[in-house]
Amino acid sequence: MLVDEILESAESIPDPYTRALTYAKIGEILAGRRDSRYKKAFVSAFESLNEIDDPVILLRATLGIAYHLGKAGLKPYRKVFTKAIEESKTLPPSVRDEILTMAVRYLLALEDTGGAITVALEISDKKLMQETLTMVIKSTSKAIERGSIKSAYKLRRLKLALEYLEDEPYRSKGFLELAKALISLGSYESAFNAVKEINSPEWARIAFKELTFRLSKSGVIERYIDAFKVLAEEFSSRFGSNYEVELATAFVLAGKPEIALGIFRSHENSVEEITYAALEAIEKNPSIVSELVKHLGENEIEEVGRALLNWILDHPSPSFKHIVVAILKKNPPEALFVKAARYYTLIGEVEVSREIAAVIKDPRLRSLILADVARNYLKEGKLDEAIDVALEVKDRHYTSLLMSEILIKALESGEG
Template structure:
């Protein structure tokens, strides 16, 4: 089918809105193909659009036509947008706001950043206006990853949009996007300066994590440690000490457990925050937990170790040997070591638990561990080792009761096995007869 025939066939589309948009789409393709029929296509698109009785639908069609004209490289598209801008003043605010948002997004796609912002700021509904401006900032910010041209121009437009984004959390969202753009441009000092301006706790947390991660990925984290520590202090002052936990976790996630610990221990409830952070890392980011445990002092290691081991014993699937070894390396607390022994038992390493039990000096803890070991040997049918383990229990009364229980269970097992063997022999003899 020839291009002229295709254009003539559009007339069979009953819906004038769809007909107008179709003419425009065809005009765009014809223009890109350098086919002179594109002029006819766009003229027909505009004629059909102006024939639409519903003003809102007519203006929506005009915006779509203007967008196609812009994509085709026809500069007159701006007149179409301007016409909609002026004519839409007769519409009620909700309808006009939606048209202005559509116009802003079309212009943004066409690379007309300044005009996109101009249309967006005319939206009367604050929520819709702020959301649209944030979206514009996000698109501009992410364009730096693909197009390094006109950097200064686009940064100016981001700042222009920020002048109109005044409500939270929208402003903080937009600032985060600007931070990402600045880091992409390796403008790290400016990114850190913007981080200080975020006034939403949730977005400040996310921004701090974003900055620390990106600085680490870029290999420049160590260069900005002092700045990050200073900013962390300012954010804690702004959002309260509860925010310390968020920032500590962010440092830990970059593998800088030393920074996380240094920050958390400064808080009034530093020990509690260290324990909470340890649990969170165990449950969500166990790979970085050893580097968090390493800088703990003896008291901190004992308390954090207890908290982590308690959580692991509640859910052994959380256990990782690198975490267990990190805890064991940092603390001499026999209470923690007894919990580690219990974990050995739970994962089937009875010998490992026995070795720990043999070196414990606390009679109570040694008794608990060796009793656990004895019971595990008994379950495996190794009565001799079960008794040996029981004899290692330091509390005589407990030892006596444990050995008594082992012997009774051993006899029960022996009798049960003998009974089963006797029945099997009886059945076999009956079959022979």
């Protein structure tokens, strides 16, 4: 009975555009439930179109109904889209282009890649047409990455859409999306070939990073170091700029820190570049970061170690312990020991923090660590331990603050 009441109540929606789309959505839901009343809902949706006078709004509503028909799995959706596209030919070119772009978005949402490409090619504005085709390619690439059962078909359609991209940056964006799709399918050599088609220096750098990230994530990057070298040389030759940083970063991600550092150290701002690569690595392949740290020089460990510890403190996890240990083994400045101690406190290994404090010579830094440890004990309700640690703090300022906190906590937890 509720469905009948909803269908009847929808008739009272005064705006015919909203009413049409409401009926269409109801029809989609009922079709999903195998409720035969979905037919009545869709008929009511089409009937509502008769009350729309504005041709643009009429076409928008028609496309909306077609979309919901498609979501309901009803094949007539294609005919409705085709009818709307045909009727849009009476509109001014710029207005029609907007309708066509809307149709493309709906078709992509239905994963109708072929239909989306066909409609996009009717857009009269070349720039908008290429933007829309790029959107189609990106959406198709993502569908392939998700493991679509029609991946081979979608890949063919993606390549078809690429053929119509002539200008930059659309062409380069398209080839990058093709490379992403190919990597997800395990076609790594083909992905490199796709990236080589990129003609924009900006997108070449982006593509280089994407390749290193995705091949690293796939666990195959070490097999393609030579391919990265060739790609870096080709891009450098073509664009007149140096791609050595991207190449060195690829070596880092591949677990080849010695080769990477050799490249970085030939540059004037080498420490900055190493720091950037280390942060890339900890996000994309943290297991190789400790090996990179082991090969850092005395003039590199402070900046690189600080950046890594800051990142780790923002993402505290026991899984990064090997990186922290590697940094401490390089005997960095004591300020980094403080960050390391803070990390151990955050992951619940407070005793390690106390051990670190014991080797710190600077009284202020040692007090910082012990104060942090004492506050952690307070949070856990361990008053005796907090007092013991507080008594080890030599800085009057920190001692005063800690004793104040301890006394308040003791009063709050006591019974009078």
